[in-house]
Amino acid sequence: MGVGDPAGMASAHNTASGMGGMRTAGDLVARMQMSRGMKIKEAKEYVANKLKVSVSDLADPVVMNEMRDDLDIGMVSTSLFPGSAKGIEAKLRIAELLDIEINCVNKFRDKIGRALRA
Amino acid sequence: MDKEEILKEARKAIIDADKAKAEELAKRAIAEGVDPLEMINKGFRAGITEVGDLFGRGELFLPELILSAEAMKGAADILTAALPKGTKKRRGKIVIGTAQGDIHDIGKSMVVSFLQANGLEVYDLGRDIETQKFIDKAQEVNADIIGMSALLTTTMSGQKALIQELKKAGLREKYKVMVGGAPATQRWADRIGADAYGIDAADAAKKAMELLGEG
Amino acid sequence: MGKTYTRMGDGSVIELSESELKRDLEEGTRDAAERGRIPPLCEDELSYLFDIYSIPYRFVSVDRGNEVVLTYDAATLKIRRVGVLTHRIQSLQIYEKLLGADTLEFDHVDYSFKPVKPIIAYEQTELEQALLVTTIPMFYGAMPNLGSYTQPDGPCLNPMELLPMGKITEARAAQEEMVEHAVKDMVNVASAMYESGADGINFDTTGAAGDTDFLATLRAVEILRKKYPQMCIEVGMAGEFILGMHGELTYDGVRVAGLYPHKQVELVEKAGATIYGPAINTNTDESCPWNIARAATFTKACVENSHIPVHADMGMGVGGIPVVDQPPVDAVSRASKAMVEIARLDGL
Numbered sequence: 165m166g167v168g169d170p171a172g173m174a175s176a177h178n179t180a181s182g183m184g185g186m187r188t189a190g191d192l193v194a195r196m197q198m199s200r201g202m203k204i205k206e207a208k209e210y211v212a213n214k215l216k217v218s219v220s221d222l223a224d225p226v227v228m229n230e231m232r233d234d235l236d237i238g239m240v241s242t243s244l245f246p247g248s249a250k251g252i253e254a255k256l257r258i259a260e261l262l263d264i265e266i267n268c269v270n271k272f273r274d275k276i277g278r279a280l281r282a
Numbered sequence: 283m284d285k286e287e288i289l290k291e292a293r294k295a296i297i298d299a300d301k302a303k304a305e306e307l308a309k310r311a312i313a314e315g316v317d318p319l320e321m322i323n324k325g326f327r328a329g330i331t332e333v334g335d336l337f338g339r340g341e342l343f344l345p346e347l348i349l350s351a352e353a354m355k356g357a358a359d360i361l362t363a364a365l366p367k368g369t370k371k372r373r374g375k376i377v378i379g380t381a382q383g384d385i386h387d388i389g390k391s392m393v394v395s396f397l398q399a400n401g402l403e404v405y406d407l408g409r410d411i412e413t414q415k416f417i418d419k420a421q422e423v424n425a426d427i428i429g430m431s432a433l434l435t436t437t438m439s440g441q442k443a444l445i446q447e448l449k450k451a452g453l454r455e456k457y458k459v460m461v462g463g464a465p466a467t468q469r470w471a472d473r474i475g476a477d478a479y480g481i482d483a484a485d486a487a488k489k490a491m492e493l494l495g496e497g
Numbered sequence: 498m499g500k501t502y503t504r505m506g507d508g509s510v511i512e513l514s515e516s517e518l519k520r521d522l523e524e525g526t527r528d529a530a531e532r533g534r535i536p537p538l539c540e541d542e543l544s545y546l547f548d549i550y551s552i553p554y555r556f557v558s559v560d561r562g563n564e565v566v567l568t569y570d571a572a573t574l575k576i577r578r579v580g581v582l583t584h585r586i587q588s589l590q591i592y593e594k595l596l597g598a599d600t601l602e603f604d605h606v607d608y609s610f611k612p613v614k615p616i617i618a619y620e621q622t623e624l625e626q627a628l629l630v631t632t633i634p635m636f637y638g639a640m641p642n643l644g645s646y647t648q649p650d651g652p653c654l655n656p657m658e659l660l661p662m663g664k665i666t667e668a669r670a671a672q673e674e675m676v677e678h679a680v681k682d683m684v685n686v687a688s689a690m691y692e693s694g695a696d697g698i699n700f701d702t703t704g705a706a707g708d709t710d711f712l713a714t715l716r717a718v719e720i721l722r723k724k725y726p727q728m729c730i731e732v733g734m735a736g737e738f739i740l741g742m743h744g745e746l747t748y749d750g751v752r753v754a755g756l757y758p759h760k761q762v763e764l765v766e767k768a769g770a771t772i773y774g775p776a777i778n779t780n781t782d783e784s785c786p787w788n789i790a791r792a793a794t795f796t797k798a799c800v801e802n803s804h805i806p807v808h809a810d811m812g813m814g815v816g817g818i819p820v821v822d823q824p825p826v827d828a829v830s831r832a833s834k835a836m837v838e839i840a841r842l843d844g845l
Contacts, residue, residue, distance in 0.1 A: 170575055170596060172824040173812060177845055178597035180558045180833035182567035190599035191633035194566045197806045197843060198600070198634055198697055198729035201771050204565055204806065204843040223564040238632035240594050251630040258632070265727055268628040268635075268694030339532050340755035343741025344707075345665045352663055385650050388706060388742065391657035398661065406661065435813075435822060465813075467507035467781040467820050481782060 186240050188228040189215065192262060199264045214262055235261060285316050289325040292357070296329025297336075299349035304357040311361070318361040322401075326361075330354050330399045334484030337392075344392065351399035358401050374494040377419045378429040379407030380463075381440030386433035389463060393429065393480065396487035402494075413443050420457055427477075427490055432463040441466065442474040458493045462486050501551050504828050506781040506788050508821035515551070518786055522546050525783070525790030532738075533757040535798035538790060542839050546793070549831050550786045556830045559837050566844030568600040568808055570638055570701050570733065571608055586627045593633050599844070602638040602699055603627055603690075609642035610682045611651070617686060621693040628694045636731065637690035638699035641683060641714050643706035646675040653678070656742060672743045675706075676713040683717035688724065697729030697771070704761075705735035707742030708754040711761070715748045715768040722769030732765045733774030733810055734758070737795060758799035766805055772844075775799050776810035781820050785828050789817035789835045796840035806843035809836055816845075 183190030189211055196207035212219045215235075221227045232239045238254030239245060249257055252272050259266040283291070288311050295304040304326065311321045333350045336342035376397055380390050387409035397404045405423055407415060420428050428448075432438040441461040448454040458477040461470070471479035478493055480486025500512035513521065522543050530537035538546070549557060559565075569575075572592045573585040583591065585603065592598040603624050605613050613620055620637075628635060647655040653675045656668035687698040698721065704711040718730050739761065741754030748764050756764070758775035765773045777792035792809075796816075800807045814820040817832035836842055 169813075169823045170579065170591075172826065173818070173829055174569065174575070174592070174596045174598075176556075176824070176826045176829035177811065177833050178567055180556070180830040181563070181565055181837045181845065182597045183564045183599055185567070185597045185599045185633055186593060187597060190564075190566060190597070194568070194599040194634050194844070195696075197566060198771060199727070201805050207566075207806075207843075220562045223561075251632060252628065254632045267691065267696055267727070268625075271694050340738035340741070340757070343744030343754050344660060345669070345741075345744045348660050348663060348665060386644055386705075387655075387657045388644065388740070391661060394661050406658075408658070465820060469507040469509055469781075469821075481780070 183223045184225060184228075186232070186238060187225045189222040189231075192258065193222060195258065195262060195264060195266075211262070237261060283310070283314070285314075288314070288316055289321065289328075292321060292325030293329040293332065295357070296326055296350050296354050297332055299346055299353055301349070301353040301356050304353040305360055308357040308360040312364045318364050322358055322361050326354050326357050327400065330396075331484070333399075334396060334487070338482055338484060344395070347392075348395055351395050354399045355401070362401075373401060373403045374427065374490070374496070375403045375405065375423055375425040376427040376429055376490060377405045377407065377416055377423065377425045378431070379411035379416060380409040381430055381432040381437040382410060382412050383440070384432050384434055384437035385409050387431075389433065389483065390431040392483035393431065393462065393486045396483045397490060400487050400491055402490060413440055413447055416444055417447060417451065417453065421453075425457060427458045427460055427493055429460040429462070429486070429490070432461075432466065435465045438463065438465050438470070441476065445475050460486065460489060460493070502553070502827075503550055504785045504819055504825065506779045506783055506785065506819055508819040508825065508828070511784060513784065513786070518547060518550055519543075521784045521787040522550075522790040525787035526794045529791040529794035533759065533795055533798060535757075535759060535794065538794050538797070538839065542793070543790070545839065546786065546790055546835055549835050555827050557834050558830060559834050563838055565837050565842055566599045566806075566808065567597060568602070568636075568844055569596075569598050570602055570699060570810075570812070571604050572598070572602045573604050574606060574608065577606075585623060586630065589627055589631055589635075593631055598633060600634045600636060600696075601631060602636040603695070604638045608638075608640055608701070609645055610639045610679070610686045611642065611645045613639060613686050614682055617689050621689055624690060624693050624695060634696040634729075636697045636699040636729070637687070637695040638701050639686065640702045640705065641679055641700060641710050641717075642702075643675050643679050643710045643713060646678045647671070651675075651678070669743050669745070672709045672746075676709050676716070679710075679713040680716045680720070683713065684720050684724075687717070687721055691725055691728050697731060699731040699733060701733045702735040702776075703732050704739050707740040708746045709743055710735070711739050711753050712746045712748055715753075715764055718765070718768040718770050729772065730770045731772040731774060731808070732770045733808075734761065734776040737775070737777045758795050759802040762799050762803045762805070762807070766803070770805065772806045772808055773799075773803060774808045774810050776815040777817070779814045779816075779818060779820055785817060785819065785831065789832055792817040792832075793835055793839040796836060796842065800841050800843075808844035809840065809842050811836060811845050
């Protein structure tokens with residue numbers, strides 16, 4: 165989507181048709197489109213299967229927030245959950261959960277590996 | 283060849299971008315007593331309007347449009363020269379360019395081609411042009427219209443500034459102002475007090491002709 | 498039914514009677530079908546659109562289960578655009594945490610590949626920092642912007658000055674030279690950002706400078722795909738058909754000028770892109786229902802012909818969104834629902 169006025173466009177599209185990003189499993193579905201070229205139906209089914217939830221739960225913020233907490237894959241309200249995974253740590257877990265390669269995670273792993281070997 | 287047939291052939295010559303044929307038809311029309319103005323408007327200009335429509339649908343491309351415009355100009359020059367003394371109208375003059383800070387000149391250049399095809403004398407300032415330069419050029423060449431194009435929401439304020447500067451200089455009534463470009467709309471044109479807005483290149487040429495009383 | 502409150506493509510409020518609304522929907526789909534030589538929307542689809550527009554609610558949404566991936570082009574620019582002075586990383590966090598983004602896009606304020614070239618190290622290091630603190634997928638995005646390669650801003654003769662003089666051969670030669678420069682810059686910048694960890698590269702507003710722009714992007718995509726088999730590559734468009742500024746350029750034997758989205762996507766796929774983003778222009782002289790029927794017709798044909806995910810561009814002035822700086826939610830939410838459910842999009 166091309167974005168302009170954040171309230172008029174970003175917020176409106178998010179509420180009208182968006183999956184919900186980190187509030188739900190939107191980022192996970194997006195990762196399947198980006199890493200495997202899956203269309204929306206296949207991407208949703210893949211993620212739902214990995215998370216063992218129904219496809220319609222993927223856009224439900226209540227179900228998915230609890231799921232993200234359980235799996236420790238990054239949440240919106242990080243301040244309420246001290247010690248929860250953030251940023252690169254959350255992505256490391258997402259790569260394992262979805263069985264995909266994440267570019268920056270691989271680079272991070274390489275660097276950590278080199279540092280530990282040094 | 284009767285008049286209707288000549289007009290039809292004239293239209294086709296422009297669509298085919300056949301300059302030699304267009305000029306030959308212009309000469310034949312004069313020889314056969316067809317009104318030169320009717321020949322321009324109902325024959326050649328009808329052709330260029332159709333070319334514009336095809337271009338607007340992606341069925342014809344800019345180089346072909348340029349060739350059609352050249353064919354139109356060649357024919358129109360012959361016909362204009364044949365107009366009886368006293369009926370020859372001065373060609374309309376337009377100064378055009380993109381707003382300051384805007385390097386996007388494709389749309390503006392398409393408009394230039396359409397304006398030239400319609401017989402206007404076009405002074406193309408190019409892109410990223412200071413507002414004052416539009417006014418200076420218009421004064422220098424005694425233009426009828428000033429046209430400013432802007433592709434960006436960040437540069438379209440230049441169109442408003444042009445009108446304000448014309449007012450400040452006491453020149454607003456001297457020139458018609460046209461605006462266009464992706465973020466511009468009729469609503470925007472009305473709001474800043476422009477005289478016309480072109481939704482695309484063909485529409486811009488049509489509006490320019492209307493402003494000159496030739497639409 | 499009383500009159501339906503809707504808008505023109507420039508955002509102005511209008512009211513349409515039942516018959517006027519039906520007529521606009523029918524004419525919008527017919528216009529797309531004629532131009533693209535594609536099927537118009539069927540009766541059921543037009544009836545669905547009629548319901549979306551005649552419902553009096555200020556805001557509408559897709560049915561539960563029909564949600565799609567929501568991406569944001571040029572996200573780091575838009576918070577500053579409204580005068581909120583955030584750092585780029587903070588802007589990304591706002592989209593990630595507050596605006597429901599499913600993907601992010603890191604970009605430079607000029608938003609073109611060419612000016613990024615000399616400052617690439619700055620871009621890389623900030624992107625690397627952004628990747629450490631964000632969770633959702635991150636694109637690096639910019640426009641091919643082939644116009645920036647012409648004089649006085651670039652090295653090539655300006656075809657837009659040569660063409661009106663009738664110098665067609667010279668203009669075409671200049672355009673072909675522009676393609677070479679642009680491909681080199683796009684590949685270099687995209688490679689650097691991918692090497693820094695970006696999940697993908699977004700070629701945004703492709704085709705803005707016509708067929709040269711589109712061809713250069715396809716060539717860059719092809720090179721990047723060979724170089725980085727895992728890279729996500731998105732090609733987003735500038736308009737509904739490829740303007741023929743050169744007119745004779747081909748890719749894989751197909752003339753690119755004049756292609757509409759359902760044909761554009763075939764070449765985008767062949768080049769090796771992962772996601773395609775069609776952009777259907779909004780006509781400000783027509784109503785929102787007319788524009789949506791038209792945009793949905795083009796986009797549906799494109800989705801049906803595509804083997805890769807399709808994320809329609811639905812920003813200001815495209816995808817049925819009015820050409821206005823602050824699009825009203827009644828228009829945006831209707832466009833969003835209609836495009837997702839009629840065109841069967843994979844994302845926005």
